[in-house]
Amino acid sequence: MKADTAWTVRGPLRLADHDPDARPARSSSREADQARLDALALEIDRLQTLMWAQGQAPGPQAARAPRLLLVLQGLDTSGKDGTARAVFSRCSPLGVRVAAFKAPTEEERARDFLWRVHAQVPRAGELVVFNRSHYEDVLVPVVEGGIDAAERDRRLAQIKAFERLLVESGTTVLKCFLHLSKAEQAKRLQARLDDPDKRWKFQASDLATRAKWDDYQAAYETALAATSTAQATWHLIPADSKSNRNLMVAERVVEALRALKLKAPPTDPALEGLRIDGG
Amino acid sequence: MKADTAWTVRGPLRLADHDPDARPARSSSREADQARLDALALEIDRLQTLMWAQGQAPGPQAARAPRLLLVLQGLDTSGKDGTARAVFSRCSPLGVRVAAFKAPTEEERARDFLWRVHAQVPRAGELVVFNRSHYEDVLVPVVEGGIDAAERDRRLAQIKAFERLLVESGTTVLKCFLHLSKAEQAKRLQARLDDPDKRWKFQASDLATRAKWDDYQAAYETALAATSTAQATWHLIPADSKSNRNLMVAERVVEALRALKLKAPPTDPALEGLRIDGG
Known part of the structure; x- marks a missing residue:
């Protein structure tokens, strides 16, 4: 089950060269895939429980227990919520936490962009999922014109130094980009609009972002290529197929x-x- | 009032070459010195209020207001508390904050050593004093044997990257080492012991630390030399004289x-x- 290196980012990246509808992880059987996902989810629960236990053990060793940070990035409807739900479906909430990053608040904007992110990194033994992350700060303001290329490059270097600190302090940094096609996004946005129970997820700004599709793809290409290191590699996840x-x-x-x-x-x-005395 | 470059750290450092009882800032008149300190404290109040106002102004500019981080490091009794009290004696607590770093708690040790420090950095417009800081993490465990030289060097590089992030995000990082002589420390520790009102400040561990005086001087020399950059310079402050x-x-x-x-x-x-209508 070694990760397919065809789907890891090494150097310059052209997203158009990678099919969002590719399904390297799927078999021909829907049932077999579901069974395998469940087996993986159970294995994640087993391993995560061991990791959490190491962080809780008595003595000074606990502070050195390993920890895992899973960064999920992707455009609207690419499935960040759904992925977190499916992959950790068998886990206890004890030791697994999702941190979601929205547009920064006034207090957050009053510090460097990594301040609120650093606050949420996993403690020893913990598994944390970032639903969006510090990468938004080298995407949104780049496309929307909040920062120039020099500031973007400074931030990319700051991100590399920050992730290096995490890795050197015992954190595994696993970064997944959910790669969606423009056509599939249209279907999913329409489905949200059409379903009264899901309409709350739809925002008018989603369409404004969609209108800048090519700009966001380009911003992702720059950010992913600049920050995919041996210690904190970016994985491309073809995301048109939810099961894949x-x-x-x-x-x-x-x-x-x-x-x-x-x-x-x-x-x-x-x-x-x-x-134990049963008496 | 340009800082005397004789007292800034540039490259390799031998603390023994710098007299802790030097008094470059003092005049021959105690009264004149007191008046000048008061004038400086008033000027700090005036400037700090302007800085705070910039961080509070309406509109997106506020998040980009400058901010100041003053790092105070020094051995026991070197006067970190007293300095903060004297220098900011004329300031309002609004916009001035002291963050004191003690031995890390269990929750703090369960993250990288910069996690708790990052949480306390100044927001836009704010002036924050670090009473001890992230530098303790390249001093205490170095002398007491918690980390090896390779880990120390990693931490020094991590500190430089962290301070660079702060500077690039609009923070002025001002670092002062309160340089005390061993003889003066003995006097001050004895005074604490002898004064029932000050005895609470004395801890038996202060003597254990004092017994490793040369080791701590050496650890400071390494840390200060490695992290004194053009953007975040270390200032040596001869501290045997409180007024100096x-x-x-x-x-x-x-x-x-x-x-x-x-x-x-x-x-x-x-x-x-x-x-305004007075009616």
Whole structure:
């Protein structure tokens, strides 16, 4: 289950060269795919529980327990919420947390753009999903004209230094870009409009963003290429197929957790052979 | 009132070459020095109020207002509390804040060492004093054996990247090392012990730290030399004389604030010539 290197970002990137409807993780059987996703979700639960246990063990070792940050980026309707729901469907909320980043508040804008992001990084043993992230700050203001190219490049360098700090401090940084086609987005936006139960997810600004499709693709290409490092690699996730998207992200999470070689934390030797008195 | 470059750190540092009892900021008159400190404190109040106003002005400009971070480092009894008290004696607490960093808590140790520090950086318009700081993390564990030289060097690089982020985001980073002699520290520790009202400040661990005096001096030399950059320079403050220490730090704060060329923020043109009806 080694990640397919065809879908990792190394150097310059042209998104148009990567088919959003590719399905490298899918088989021909819908049932088999569902069963495999469930098996992956169970494995994520098992490994995540071990990781959390390491962060909770008594003694100073706990502070050095590994932690995982999963960054989910993608345009509107690319499936960030759905991915988080499917991949962690078997996990306990204990030790798994989603941090969603909306447009920054006044207090957040009054600090550097990484301030609110740093506050949300995983503690030892924790698995945190970023639903949007610091990457919005090298996408939205680039396209909408809030910052110039020099400031964008400064931010990209700042992001690399920040992620390096996280990695050097024991965090696995796993970054997934949910790659959606413009046609598929149209279908999904229309479906949101047509369904009264989902209409709350639709915002008029989604259409304004969609109108700048090519600009956002270009901004993503620059940002992903500049920040995909050996320690914090960007993975492209073809996202027109939801089952492919969920399987690919789940595979990468399992792979990242397995690389940590997690074991149950050491326990008090005095507990060995202890029998609880039933009386 | 340009800072004396003899007391700024540029490259390799030998603290023994710098007299902790030097008094470059003092005159021969105690009264004149006190009057000058008061004038500096008033000027800091005036400038800090302008800076705070810029961070509060209506509109998106407020988020880009300048901000000042004063890092105070020094051994026990070097006068970090006293400096903050004297230099900001004329300031309102509105827009001036002291963040003190003690030994990290369990929750803090469960993140990278800069996590709790980043949380406390000044917002736009704000002046924040760090009483101890992220530099403790390249001093205490170095001397006490918690980290090796490779990890220390990683942390020093992480500190430089972090301070660079702050500077590039509009923060002036002013770092002062309160340089105390071993003999003066003995006097001050004894005074704490002898005064029932000050004994609460004394801890048995202060003596254990004092016993490693040379190691701490060496750790400071390495840390200061490695992190004194053009954008975030370390200033040596001879601190055996309290009045010299206060004057020198106050001078540097005034200099940093003046460099911002602060003006009252723009106001609504409609207010021009407005007369309040007394009826």
